[in-house]
Amino acid sequence: MRFWNGVRWTGELAVPPPPPKPAFPTLPISAAVIVLVTTAASLAADKLIVRWLVRFHWPIAVYVLIAACIGYGPLVVACRYVVRRSSIDGAGPGNLSTGIGLRFRRADLGWGPVAWVACYVAEITVALIVLALHIPIVSNTAGLSKLDGNRTYIISFALLAVVAAPIVEEMVFRGVVLRGFRSRFPAWLAVGLQGVLFGAAHFDPERGKGNIGLVMILASVGIVLGGAAYLTRRIAPTMIAHGLFNTLAVILVLTR
Secondary structure, three states: OOOEOOOOEOOOOOOOOOOOOOOOOOOOHHHHHHHHHHHHHHHHHHHHHHHHHHHHOOOHHHHHHHHHHHHHHHHHHHHHHHHHHHHHOOOOOOOHHHHOOOOOOOOHHHHHHHHHHHHHHHHHHHHHHHHHOOOOOOOOOOOHHHHOOOHHHHHHHHHHHHHHHHHHHHHHHHHHHHHHHHOOOOHHHHHHHHHHHHHHOOOOHHHOOHHHHHHHHHHHHHHHHHHHHHHHOOOHHHHHHHHHHHHHHHHHHHOO
C-alpha cells in the first residue's frame, strides 16, 4: 500500500512487518516443583510397592499394569492440578490444551518425525562420547528380551512404553516443567535443565555406575525434545517423536 509522506504520495510500498511470534506460555515455578516432587515420589513408590508385591507371583502383565498406575497416574493428576491452580492464581490458563501446549495439528505429523531424527542424532553423538571416555553405562531395557515369550507381557509392556510413557512424560517435562522453568530462567537454561532432569528420572540404584552413561544419553534426548516443544509451542510433536523413539527401542529389544 502506498503512503503519504507529508508532501506527496510515494511510489514505494509500505510492507507491514510480520506478526510477532507468540510468547512461550509459562507456568509458575511452583508448578514445576510440585510435578517434579510428585515424579520422584511416584518413582520411589512404584519401585517399593512392586517389589513388595512380587511375593504373590501374579502374572507379569499385572505388575506392569500396577507399575503404570502408580508411576503415571499421580503425574497426570499433578499436571491437571497445577494447571488449574495456575488459572485460579491468575498466572495461566486453566486447561491442558493452552496450559501445557497439549494441542494437535496436522503439521505435527511432520514435525514429530523430524524431532525423532534429531533425538537419534543427539543420542548417537553422546553415546560415542560415553564410549570414547569409557563412562559406565547400562541400558534401561537390559534383560527385557528374555521375557519375549510371554505375549501378554509383550503387549502390556509395548503399550506402556509406546503410548503411556510418551504421553505422560511429555506432559510432565516438556509441558509443566519446561514452562515452569521458563518463567524464571532463559529459554536455553530451561530447556537444558528439564532435559537433565528427564535423564535423571530414569536413574535406577540397581544399575550402579551404569546410570552415569544412561542419564547422559537420555538427557540429550530430553534436551532435543525440550527444544522442539519450545519452538513449536506444543507437546504433540514431542509426543510423536517420543513414541517413535520408544517404538524402535521396543522392536530392537524384543527382536534381540
